[in-house]
Amino acid sequence: MDHQIPPEVLNYISRNSVTYYQFVPLRFADGVLEIGMLNPGNMEARDALQFIASKLGFPYKIFKISQASFDNVLKSYEGLTSQVSKALSDLDVEIEKAKDEGDSRGLVVPITAQAESASKIIEEAPVTKIVAVILQHATSGSASDIHIEPVGDRVKVRFRVDGALYTSLFLPNAVHDAVVARIKILTNMKLDERRKPQDGRFSARIENRKIDFRVSTLPTYWGEKVVIRILDPERTLITLPSLGLSPGNLEIISREVKRPFGLILVTGPTGSGKTTTLYSMLQEIDKEKNNVVSLEDPIEYNVPGMNQSQVQPEINFTFANGLRSILRQDPDIIMVGEIRDSETAKLAVQASLTGHLVLATLHTNNTAGVIPRLIDMGVDAYLIPATLILAIAQRLVPTLCQESKEALPIEGAVKAMVDQELSGIPANFRKEMKIPTSVYRAERSATCPGGTKGRIAVFEVLKMTKELEKLILTNPSETEITKIARANGLLTMREDCLLKAFAGVVPFEEVSKL
DSSP: OOSOOOHHHHTTSOHHHHHHHOEEEEEEETTEEEEEESOTTOHHHHHHHHHHHHHHTOOEEEEEOOHHHHHHHHHHTTSHHHHHHHHHHHHHHHHHHHHHHHHHTTOOOOHHHHHHHHHHHHTSHHHHHHHHHHHHHHHHTTOSEEEEEEOSSEEEEEEEETTEEEEEEEEEGGGHHHHHHHHHHHHTOOTTOOSSOEEEEEEEEETTEEEEEEEEEEEETTEEEEEEEEEOTTSOOOOGGGGOOOHHHHHHHHHHTTOSSEEEEEEOSTTSSHHHHHHHHHTTSOTTTSOEEEEESSOOSOOTTOEEEEOBGGGTBOHHHHHHHHTTSOOSEEEESOOOSHHHHHHHHHHHHTTOEEEEEEOOSSGGGHHHHHHHTTOOGGGHHHHEEEEEEEEEEEEEOTTTOEEEESOTHHHHHHHHHHTTSOHHHHHHOOOOSEEEEOOOOSSOTTSEEEEEEEEEEEEOOHHHHHHHTTOOOHHHHHHHHHHTTOOOHHHHHHHHHHTTSSOGGGGGGO
C-alpha cells in the first residue's frame, strides 16, 4: 500500500489510538469506514473500534493488513495535518509568551498593543511554516491548484488533484488574515487592499525544484479567498504520441505542424491541457534550424531551444505588444499562450499570412466554434481559409485505476447506451471500430480512493478542406460548420472518449459527461 490516505479519513481515529490498538482508517466510501488491522482477532482492539465507531455514527469494515502497510499509513499522520497543527501550537505559545513578557515587566498592555504584538508574531515563523507546509504537500501530491477559503468559523484548504477538489485541511479562522498576508507578501500584493481582487505570482524551491505559483485573491462574504495555481517548469514534457490521440488525429497533427506557415489553434476551457498540447506539438519541430519564440502567461514549462517570453500587462507588455516585438525577431514558429482580444487575433492571422507558423490557444466549446469566434474578434472571413490549418478542441477526463475497475458487459441498458453513442459516428469510422464485449466503470478502492488515477485528454480535430473554405466565406453558423466537418470524418470529443472507454482507458460513465 503506497498511496496516501486522505487527511479527512485520518481525522476519524487519533494517532494515539492507532499506535496502541494497531488499527488504521483506510478510506470512507458508501457510508462505511474501512479499517485495516494488524491482528483482526484482537478483541480489545475490536471493542475500542466499536466504541469509536459508535461515537462517529458510522458502520465499519475490517481488513487484515501487513506491517508494512500499517507503518505506511502511520507515516501519513506525520503529514500535512500534524505539521500544521504543530505550527498552530507554536503560534499559540508565542502569542502567550509575548503577552506574559508584558505582564512580567509589570506593564499593563493596551488591547491595541496586544493585537499589534500578536499580528507581528503571526507574520513570523509559525504562519510562514503553515504556508510552506501547504505548498509542499500540494506540490508533492501532484495538485494543480490550492484553494484557501474562509467558511465562517474556520478556513478550508482544498487541493485540486486530477481535476477534482479534495478538502485536505481546516485551519482556525483566527489565522486566516495572517495566512493571506503571508501569501500577499510573497507575491508583492497590497496588504491593506481587501476589497478588490488581486493577482500575483512567486517562485519557491520545493524538493530541490523551482516551482512557480500563480495567485489570485477574491473578496467573499467571510473574507478573502485565495487560489494558487501550481506550475512546475521542470516537469517532463509530454510528447505528441503520448497525448492519447487516435492514430488518425496523430497523423494529421504530426503532418500539419511541419507546415512552413499557417495558424493552428487549440481550444477548450481553462485547465483542459491546451498549453501542454502546444508544447508537445513544438517537440516535433527542429529547433536548431528554426527560430522558435513563445509569448506566455505564465511560462509553464522550460523548453530547451525555444525563446520563451513572459507577458507582463502591468508594464503594458501584453500579448498584442509582445507579438509585434516577436515579429521583429526573425521568427519561424511563434507560440502565443492565449488569443484574448481582437488585436492579438488579427496579429496572429497576419503573422501566419506573412510566412510564419503560429500556434495559439483560444476559448471556445468545440472546433466548430473557432471560426465564428475569429470572425467575432474582427478577423476578416476571407483570411481564415488562407491561414487556419487546424482547430483542435480538447477536454481532460479521469483515467481508470487498473487495480480496481469493474467490468460492465455490453448488454441490456449498457448496450442501448452504446448503440445510441455509435449512431452518430460517420459510417467509415464505424466500420473500422472494434466494439468490445465489456466496458468499465470506476470502482473506489484502498489503492484508488477516488476510483480513478490521473487524467487523459479527449480530442476533436478540424482540418481545413475545400468544402469548409467555401462555407467560411458565407459567415456560417457552428451547426453548418459541424455538418461539413462531420461529412469529412470529424470525430467529436464525446466519440473520442467512447473509443477510449472501449479500450479500457477511461470509465464508461465519462462519455455522457461530455
